[in-house]
Amino acid sequence: MPSVNVDKNICKGCEHCNVACPQKVLEMSKDINEKGYFYSVPAHPHRCIGCTMCALSCPDMAIKIKVHGTQYKYFSY
């Protein structure tokens, strides 16, 4: 199962990733990070399909995607 990891202290709480995720994995946390932003968290990680759309929408490269074994390529990027 692919895993999405959001670095909570790099995140600026812009919510692009929430909107970008087709599986609605990511939501905004209720608490703030060290910069004072509500950061994004993978609320439903088991739904992640490893499409990387959240990561490519993130302006601050706060999101890292990992997969077990091969990755199913939905589009060429």
Next chain:
Amino acid sequence: MKTIFDRPESMTKIESHYCPGCTHGVAHRMVAEIVDEMGIRGKTVGIAPVGCSVLIYKYMDTDMQSAAHGRAPAVATGVKRVRPDLCVYTYQGDGDLASIGMGEIVHAANRGEKITVVFINNAVYGMTGGQMAPTSMPGQKTTTSPKGRDIELCGSPIRMAELLSTLKTPSYVVRASLHSPAHIVSSKKALRQAFKYQLAGTCFSFVELLSICPTNWGFTPVQSNKWLKDTMLPYYPLGVFKTPEDK
């Protein structure tokens, strides 16, 4: 576990100063990804403008030069002409390129400089606090068009891709956008093609990327994407406007 998406190697570890949601960060990342893909970090020189992205040289881990406001295409000309084996690109905003730097971009394109220009069009002057730019939309409220841009007084927004595509000198001119994942993917393709033309020594390449400025537009980042789609996209059609093969 295999990492399939992470920060590109050609980027430094410094966190960017950009406002939350500003898609400068996405454009930076894609340029760095392409530099990684093409294995050209050791021979790339980026030219930073004056504007929000003036600090791009802190984020790109390649040789960089920072140009005076609007002059990046001239600085890039100087670098590329004397070291043609380098991959030289400029990264500029709409105030920098379409206003003070209009002379430089038109003539660099017309001379057919073998450089790549990454042009971020977010319809305002960002760094200086949201003034009207040559690309601001009709009726768009900015700090210098408080009642909305009046095209009777300030003229209509300038379409740089169309403008440059009228030049006879062969070039690659494309406009893409950064307001959704699908658009980001097509922007990457456009950027990659631009750098390919440069590395092949074919022609001047120009990539206009519609981008958002949540802080100065007065929207949230997500709302800003919607405003771009509803207001800017109809006026700034996406697509390839010129390829070196065109006669």
Next chain:
Amino acid sequence: MPKILMKGAEAIGEAAIRAGCLSYFGYPITPQSEVGEYMSRRLPEVGGVFVQAESEVAASQMIYGAAGAGVRVMTTTSSPGYSLMAEAMSYIAASELPAVVVNIVRGGPGLGGILPSQGDYFQAVKGGGHGDYRCLVLAPATVQEFVECVMKAFPLAEKYLNPVLLIGDGMLAQMMEPVDFDAVKTAPQLDVEGWATTGCKDRPRNVVECLWLDPQLCEDFNFELIEKYKRMTAEDCYFEEYLLDDEPEMVVVAYGTTSRIVRTAIEELRKDGYKLGMLRPITLFPFPFERLRALSDAPYMKAVSVVEMSQGQMLEDVRWAIRDQYPVGFFCRMGGIVPSPEEVIDFLKKEFVTRGLKGAKS
């Protein structure tokens, strides 16, 4: 090498090429367009780069880029064009890049005229653009000296990592004079890998920029510049002394084309028994303050005069140098009019009278 008769503008171009400068970015402007024309013919012959820019603004930014990429580069222009290059000069000084610029000064202000003038002295010597910086400014008086100054300009620019500005005028640029390119040798280019953007393949990346958001860092840099200009003053302040070693009553200060006319006037006056000489600054910055001060302090020295093709710009530095010990005689022609030897002779004779010197009787 035998002397060859060459037009000043072309000699400037050829000297640059002989100094290893194989890239030129310029823009046409009378009275120095021939430099660009010459370079557009010659540089391709030697595998060099010639670009005619869309403006002097662009040309000056192109030399910024090329200098930042670690090659010897030059541009030439004339007064109004040089005004457009002021921003780039400040950037080149602030980014500590070596670049050579030639300003063939013409009558001003405004569109002015095209004939010789020295009305750009302040602009050249006091920085010219925004911020605390100086160019090292060389003011040759003959086409041969122009060639030698161009040859020396590149190593000087690299020694200080600072722009070097050469000041001339239409007479020097348009006149043909015998030139020997081997009279002076340039120095090889220093290693640039430490700072130039040549591609960071086998080294940490280089960044050419001049932005200090932290004021303390900006101040620190400004203190460095103070030290740099002190070093320039100590090591590279050049001037010529003409007939100053027999305790003359008056020293005339003049540079460039004007100094040639003053030289003729002094020769004539010497025949009539007047005892005077000339101090000719070759570097306008660093200006020879110490030497001029020493001369004016000398017991035998009674008067200082200045002849300039401007309203009196170098005049201020001369007065500052002698601390207004005594009034400085000043004669000028402007707008492109070059003073005649007769005019200068009359002026100097009157000076001898008004200052109560022995003059012809000495």
